Amino acid sequence: MRVELVTVGDELLLGDTVNGNAAWLGRRLAEAGVEVTRSVVVGDLLAEIVEAVTAALGRADAVIVTGGLGPTYDDLTRDALAAAAGVPLVLDKDLERRLRDRVAAAGRTLVPMALRMAEVPEGARVLPNPVGSAPGLRVKLPGGVAYALPGVPREMRAIMTGTVLPELRAAISGTPAVRRILRTAGVWESELADRLAPVEALEGVRLAYLPDPAEVRVRITATGPDAEALAGRAERMARELLGPAVYGEDADTLDRVVHRLLAERSATVATAESLTGGLLGAELTAMPGSSATYAGGVVAYATRLKHELLGVPRELLDAEGAVHPDVAAAMAAGVRDRLGATYGLAVTGVAGPEPQDGRPVGTVYIAVAGPGCDPRVTAPDLPVPSDAAAARAPVRRMTVVHALDLLRRTLLGVAGETGRDDLPAHREERG
Amino acid sequence: MRVELVTVGDELLLGDTVNGNAAWLGRRLAEAGVEVTRSVVVGDLLAEIVEAVTAALGRADAVIVTGGLGPTYDDLTRDALAAAAGVPLVLDKDLERRLRDRVAAAGRTLVPMALRMAEVPEGARVLPNPVGSAPGLRVKLPGGVAYALPGVPREMRAIMTGTVLPELRAAISGTPAVRRILRTAGVWESELADRLAPVEALEGVRLAYLPDPAEVRVRITATGPDAEALAGRAERMARELLGPAVYGEDADTLDRVVHRLLAERSATVATAESLTGGLLGAELTAMPGSSATYAGGVVAYATRLKHELLGVPRELLDAEGAVHPDVAAAMAAGVRDRLGATYGLAVTGVAGPEPQDGRPVGTVYIAVAGPGCDPRVTAPDLPVPSDAAAARAPVRRMTVVHALDLLRRTLLGVAGETGRDDLPAHREERG
Structure with missing residues (x-):
């Protein structure tokens, strides 16, 4: 047709x-x-x-x-x-x-x-x-x-x-091609293609990569008389090769998956944002029913508000500026505590177009604070456009995706894959 | 050509x-x-x-x-x-x-x-x-x-x-067509077309309406030997007929206009959000340099946080629920006060798909608190999709646009045009 x-x-x-x-x-x-x-x-x-x-x-x-x-x-x-x-x-x-x-x-x-x-x-x-x-x-x-x-x-x-x-x-008559889509986060397109070479090699299977900022959809297309079974086999192989990088299927979105994982644990999350200005909270409340898992958030855009609203130590902000792994960790712990949520998820960084506190555009720290352990901090490697004026929107968007993915991986108890993951939170060093 | x-x-x-x-x-x-x-x-x-x-x-x-x-x-x-x-x-x-x-x-x-x-x-x-x-x-x-x-x-x-x-x-030989774009907010497309009928009637002038949720771009096209002068005349007529509904020209966006108006007054704004979950703050921080006019925000998604983080009286929340003009007013005043900004801008409402506290999907109250007067509250008439499941995203988006427009009109000292505008804030009645 x-x-x-x-x-x-x-x-x-x-x-x-x-x-x-x-x-x-x-x-x-x-x-x-x-x-x-x-x-x-x-x-x-x-x-x-x-x-x-x-x-x-x-x-x-x-x-x-x-x-x-x-x-x-x-x-x-x-x-x-x-x-x-x-x-x-x-x-x-x-x-x-x-x-x-x-x-x-x-x-x-x-x-x-x-x-x-x-x-x-x-x-x-x-x-x-x-x-x-x-x-x-x-x-x-x-x-x-x-x-x-x-x-x-x-x-x-x-x-x-x-x-x-x-x-x-x-x-439509006849046997159409069978298509499956796997959604991944936190792994670059070229890395995915490399890992999926054995699937690409299957007779009758084609792969396509549909990238969005910090997310990639992998489309598997199987053709031939046994397309359905072939698609299933290719999907199983891809899932095995990619492990927790796969967060869902076509209809899933990262915010829905995070919501489901939180709901299964009767847990809630609160957000503390800087460079994203509220985008992270907006994403976590995009779906109906999000009030069961999302408590609320603080947008501490002005640096002083990171201290006043979230309790980030003033001396830390004075010494390191607002863009620092320890600031992210303190924001996550602070918002978790002050909003009474199970998890605190925080982002701080430089969206551009100008550097901030001596850090270049695209520097981002993400932290999650949960029950019973120190905050976990990551610094994702973001592919920043060379034109700094064009960086702002993609940096903000990628930050949201990496933050949701960090929370997802934390809830699943698995490690991250890209960037300088799992930075130690040096809170104790500062007393 | x-x-x-x-x-x-x-x-x-x-x-x-x-x-x-x-x-x-x-x-x-x-x-x-x-x-x-x-x-x-x-x-x-x-x-x-x-x-x-x-x-x-x-x-x-x-x-x-x-x-x-x-x-x-x-x-x-x-x-x-x-x-x-x-x-x-x-x-x-x-x-x-x-x-x-x-x-x-x-x-x-x-x-x-x-x-x-x-x-x-x-x-x-x-x-x-x-x-x-x-x-x-x-x-x-x-x-x-x-x-x-x-x-x-x-x-x-x-x-x-x-x-x-x-x-x-x-x-190219001859005179090309001349095009102008006016950006409007807060007025429906059919209402704009109705008001602009005299412009449409000008010989050699064509109008087109490019709608986005709660915003409409009006494109004026003038042709003929005197196209430049004709376009100018049509634009002046349109601006007169539409008054403050016109917020800018093609390159303007509502967040940029608000940013400029705040900057001209050396003023800042802080946001308190409920149904929008952070979208309003995200919009106000989309452009470079927004830290000069945006202080920060609170996403009080859980009802209890409207009291704990913003000081909305507990008895008001108990009596009226979270979706009420007085709650919007108290949120605006609370966030202005607690974040130390010149203006507080607050939204509360029902994004759907379920009604909340007995209010139907699409009920939205927006309040702005500024120096020296009681908060101003509006309840915009949102064209809510009949399919409640599809209402959430557009209701949230329209709420953001109406909130920015309320702040814009407040900064300009002009009234709103749609919805039950300028509801009195009944704070005094509650003591």
Whole structure:
């Protein structure tokens, strides 16, 4: 099955928006065994959309159109699909009622323009949008099927996952390739590839590495008549070779895994942050139910607050500055103690673009304090962009991932793998 | 002058890479007054590239192809351009010599495959690559001109800036369209469109709305002989109609604007967060230099910590729960006081998916405490997705934007516009 993508929006041609939707769609469709053969961006012009959709269906079995389903007059995808199908737009009473209910629930009145979102090409099927106002549409056209989805990523994803992907999967015949994804943290891509050479050597198995800052997803693709069994074998080998570097499967995220490990132990964590400014707490509270395992946190951005709010000794800060393994250890112990959590997790470091207290950009110390032992401190080796001005966001992001991974490894009782791990916390030396 | 983009590479169709090159090109070309009318991604297949380039030149004056110029056998752009031009590939002696010099300087020997990078379609002009091995190419084709550039962003940008953009600028006759972007916060897209109807009615002016959660960018495009003056007039009208809803221009972000306003007043802010878990602090520390205006924050996720860390009265929490305007006000006052900042900014609310303390998902109270007056509290109307499970991320994101906007409006001394703004803080009623 061949699918083409048509993305609608002047903002994409003008470069005001990066086409993240196309990348997300390409990835999900590839995972489902559907081949994306072309991806086209057109502006908010009726004739352009009609031409692009029609041309796409001259080559492929289906086309997925994103964007142009909103309420304003530059939202023309509905009109284009109606024109391509040679049918009029009609008002869908159900959609109209749901729109009015939504707006009323927010205590507002419907502006007439918003009613455009209740219009559909005659004969089209409405694809429910669980997270927004503009529904998706499925329209039969001469050359194949067109799916139209809103351009808002969250809404597009919800309709894809809920309706379109299951439909496409059901339409595929034959044995598709089997794909597995393993999520890893704390090990560099080249190191992973080196360790996984024996898996790569298996006949019918391909590996791909999808890196995010400080995390790498390893995609295993198995093909052939016995793809399912082969994928299972490759996955088992990979898990054995990588050990605790694997933190989960595709649907897992590091914060979810940490939450689960804490919940299993009836434990909680509190965070003390400096360079990340709250990102670590935000990550630990991203998932529903996080209040069971996350107590709270302190963002001690100004150095004096590390003493005032977390009890880091003033003389330590005066002697060593804010970026030091012992400061991280004291922050972790302090936040654990003051917030009454089972674990304290702390980060301090230099996000850039300027060095701080004589330490270069990318210097980061992470500490975890738990029951019954001294804090454990690591200094991850972060690959810092050579352009210091571009370092800030990735350094902050990598720090969060390494901090979550340190807590995960501590909860599992396993060692770290990269960087100068497990620095001794020299608290006793300072009395 | 109309230009189309063709991006070559399987990795883009599979979604392993986001098409950042197309966005960068779109922006630079628009700035130069060149209209990008379509952008197409094709895989590493000769026939696909030939077809896409030929079709593009059937519609536009020029096509810019990126990717597929490297040394390996899946790099097919050179072959495709030769095929489209109906000419053979020939070895360019100059390029060959420079390749050999480059490789020798790195202390290596040239692998035969690398010589592919010295081949060019007969008659093509070589565009120097100051930062890499693969040169760009300019090829005259029946329908217009094709520029081919490497897919490596740094190399693509260097050749565009050095050669292609100056050439295109010189080729433009007439007056280009003029674009302005205004950034707004706190007003819904449909409401903005309603207020801006008089601007939309101006001859030669087009408006587009680019929404993010709780923020909307308004793009004004003016065309015609007097485009510059028309754009200026449209912008002035829009600013008048929207008032303080406009927080900046294209390059501004809300956190930068808040930072600037605080810095101008030699003021600092401290944050107290609940449902956002640290996102607000993270946003306020995203930019370099934020330590001048951001002191720190407290994430009082567990309800008891709102009392212990921020001094919210225990009886208030017992009587009203954690989600209440007075709790937000007490959090703001508490964090301002305890962290010694000029302003305290606090958020409490229900991110979902479950209601909390009897309040529905999306209930949010935001408070700012400043010098010399009672805290100001707002309850923004958030458009909550009907699917509560999908509400969490957008509710948190919208809360951050509304909080930054409340601080911005407070610093400017202007009122809010949406939601039940400026709730009285009933602290005195409780003694």
